[in-house]
Amino acid sequence: MKEPTKQQPGEQPPEPVTLRQLVGHPVLAGAEHAGGASLDRQVRRVSVRAGVDPAGLGSGDLIVVSGAVDASGWQVEAGIRRCALAGIAGLVLPVRDRGPLATTVLLAERLNLPLVLLPADASPNDVALRLAQLVATPEVVRSEQVLRFVRRIRGQVDSLEAVTTAVAEVIHAPVSALGPDGALVHGRHGPASFRRDLNLPQVVVEGEFTHVIQPVSVGSAPLWLVAALRLPAPAQVEVAQAVLATAEPWAMSWLATRRLAAERDARARTTLLADLLRLREDAGTVTRHRAAILGWRLDGWHTAAYLRRLNEPPTDNLTDRDEIARALAQAGIDGPLVEQSDGWVAWQTVRDEPSPQEVKVVLEAVRRTLALLGSRIELAAGVGRLHPGIGGLARTVDEAREAALSIDPTSVDVSQDPAARVAHIDALGVGRLVRAWTRSRSARALANTLLAPLADQETLLATLDVYLEHESSVVATAAALGLHRNTVSDRIARTQRILGVDLRDPDDRLAVELACRALRPNVRRTSSKSQIANS
Secondary structure, eight states: OOOOOOOOTTOOOOOOEEHHHHHTSGGGTTOEEEEOSOTTOEEOEEEEESSSOOTTOOTTEEEEEOSOOOTTSHHHHHHHHHHHHHTOSEEEEEOOSSOOOHHHHHHHHHTTOOEEEEOTTOOHHHHHHHHHHHHHOHHHHHHHHHHHHHHHHOSOOSSHHHHHHHHHHHHTSOEEEEOTTSOEEESSOOOSOOOTTOOSOEEEEETTEEEEEEEEOOTTSOEEEEEEEESOOHHHHHHHHHHHHHHHHHHHHHHHHHHHHHHHHHHHHHHHHHHHHHHGGGOOHHHHHHHHHHTOOOSSEEEEEEEEEOSOOSOOTTTTHHHHHHHHHHHTOOSOEEEETTEEEEEEEESSOOOHHHHHHHHHHHHHHHHHHTTTSOEEEEEOOOEEHHHHHHHHHHHHHHHHHTOOTTSHHHHHOGGGGEEEGGGOOHHHHHHHHHTSHHHHHHHHHHTGGGTTOHHHHHHHHHHHHTTTOHHHHHHHHTOOHHHHHHHHHHHHHHHTOOTTSHHHHHHHHHHHHHHHHHHHHHOOHHHHHHO
């Protein structure tokens, strides 16, 4: 066999490979490690010899015997002694009709020389060539495997399994797919944990398995392709990374096709629910037929839960839908789930009028759902009353939305206790009803219109909010903000001129106060007490 190509100036030498990593490689599939425990020796060169002859070789050399060697002959044992004296990294022997004698294996054990036996159908020359490539030119192996994958996959794929199967056949390791939440969606092998917040390729070592992770980015949350390699050589990890990166466009194409179908289904669900909420009991045959196609029961008694996102910018609710559906089903709610602009609507339907205890069951199920979702998807949830028929479905959805909007995400109770993020419509007092209205879309639209002149005056807007919260008291507002009362009076006077209102008028004051309440979370986030005082 030719000597390895000399290293060119500026080139990085291949990372050292251990014999243990080579023994675990698919190239030696079916081979038997028969003797010698020192598999952690580094292999820097692979040499082919007709017999067990270490002449001219030494530390870091792996010998592959290609000749018709009698593994039970004395020549093998003599060669093993010479190999051990020369410090050879390991010896690969082909197995013919008879394997090595027990004394030969014991000798290799005693001399601590690793002995690897090739199966009868293996070609020593082919094995030596592949091992030499892994040791000296891993980039050649990497390119060949990528080409094998491209030839194997061909054209457009019709399932995620087709992609993972093709990768697994090329790299000879199990390949799985994980969802955005890290749960297995295909396959059986996945890391216990990895950085789901990093949309980048990753390598995670857990025990004897190395997980090579490739993100497939579609939408706001990626899918993850994962190859589980057992005690891999560095070259194996690089091959898996290259093949998984090559497989990403095929997986992305499948995801894009699936997403188009999901978006079509989401539009059908959202449109149908909007029609049911609008038409109520007047829903005609066509609407009822659409509901039947989706498997929605319109008769019976309905209980709705409205799941609203907390303190998040507009996000892709369709991407998170599967995770929400799994959490609901695990908690015991297996009814329809429909996307909304700020979250989701789910409901349960039963044939006969349920007892009041059933409402508590749904309420507890919603609490379990939020607990299962944890901090990745922070939600507030409202639960409506039990109502029968199509009109009842519309009423319970309205009530659930109202209850969800009543939850103040800035309150200490909500931020510290997940159970406080779930409210039933019957538990709302007058104050929570007002908060529910101020968090509605119509209230925010009116508030934005009324307070638009103060859009670029954050200090005035924040001072106005504190002033109205302290019952229009200049003294109390000054104390709360650490300002002089003349400063507060001046700011309130300027605010009234800009808005064109008179805060001494009860109607004007009520309108402005409700508008401030509707925008309060934004006002409080953008302007701290110190910023207001120093402006």
